Amino acid sequence: MALEDARTQVDLAFTARDRRGLAYENAFGGATSFLRRRYTKDLAGVDLAVTGVPFDQAVTHRPGTRFGPRAIREASALQPFDPPYGWGFSPLEEFDIVDCGDLAFDYARVAAFPDRLTAHVAGILAAGPAVVTLGGDHYITFPILRAHAEKYGPLALIQFDAHSDLWPDDDPARIDHGTMSYKAVKAGLVDPAASVQIGIRTECPDYLGVSVIDAPEVHRTGPEAVAAKVRAIVGERPCYVSFDIDCLDPAFAPGTGTPVWGGLASWQAAAILRALAGLRVVGGDVVEVSPPYDTTGATAIAGAHVAHELICLCLWPRRGR
Numbered sequence: 001m002a003l004e005d006a007r008t009q010v011d012l013a014f015t016a017r018d019r020r021g022l023a024y025e026n027a028f029g030g031a032t033s034f035l036r037r038r039y040t041k042d043l044a045g046v047d048l049a050v051t052g053v054p055f056d057q058a059v060t061h062r063p064g065t066r067f068g069p070r071a072i073r074e075a076s077a078l079q080p081f082d083p084p085y086g087w088g089f090s091p092l093e094e095f096d097i098v099d100c101g102d103l104a105f106d107y108a109r110v111a112a113f114p115d116r117l118t119a120h121v122a123g124i125l126a127a128g129p130a131v132v133t134l135g136g137d138h139y140i141t142f143p144i145l146r147a148h149a150e151k152y153g154p155l156a157l158i159q160f161d162a163h164s165d166l167w168p169d170d171d172p173a174r175i176d177h178g179t180m181s182y183k184a185v186k187a188g189l190v191d192p193a194a195s196v197q198i199g200i201r202t203e204c205p206d207y208l209g210v211s212v213i214d215a216p217e218v219h220r221t222g223p224e225a226v227a228a229k230v231r232a233i234v235g236e237r238p239c240y241v242s243f244d245i246d247c248l249d250p251a252f253a254p255g256t257g258t259p260v261w262g263g264l265a266s267w268q269a270a271a272i273l274r275a276l277a278g279l280r281v282v283g284g285d286v287v288e289v290s291p292p293y294d295t296t297g298a299t300a301i302a303g304a305h306v307a308h309e310l311i312c313l314c315l316w317p318r319r320g321r
């Protein structure tokens, strides 16, 4: 499609005839699916599905991430005019990617939420596509990991975060974004020896065998050294990338519930993510984007870029197949 045709394109989320292709719809108008992908529940032949989980009832401090998926979709509207910079391939043109919408759940039945989310993701995975999820608070990663572990076995978890989310919590009824990783390790969804957390800058009593590359180490050694260390830890295992936006410094991502200073710059996160290309990434999420605290929209923009990078990581091994 020529750029001139862009003036006649609107609501590609619902009007696109092809699931593939860049999108020249005016970035400031129209329906906002992620990267202007087709909104559909039809997953036949789809390589990757994006879904939103607007849930924020597990936070320790400030809520608001229920508005995250919508804000990330809107922020993504500026991206599908070009292939993602620096990757050397064009996932939007080479793969069938769709936005299959948000998880439907009863906000007043919080106890039923985890199983509902696991079933939602398992249903997508069973249909074939990989899944990239827009959160939502970080609790959502636990039910999502359960669905992935059912398909792939115990996963290598690559977690970008200011917090380990490994606080002890042996009560299965608790739904807490600060204990998500603890539960994932204890449930055997994650292999701690193959897992790593990047950007940590809060204390944790016990990392349960998960490797840690804290924020000062990222600043001291640089993205290439960090990525090399991650690759050595993960190896050939199927891995899941969970990106808590508070891994970034509040200067780059102020719109989040539990900000901590001393974090990664967005360029560091971008460089690390791109240097992970080739790992067997089977899925990922970006969580903790909280639009009510995101006065400039910078956090949603960062979240949209992270999700786009996650799509590249998931599809990179499938190029040329």
Ligand code: MN
Residues within 6 Å of the ligand: 138, 161, 163, 164, 165, 177, 244
């Ligand atoms: Mn977290």
Ligand code: MN
Residues within 6 Å of the ligand: 161, 162, 163, 244, 246, 247, 258
């Ligand atoms: Mn965090």
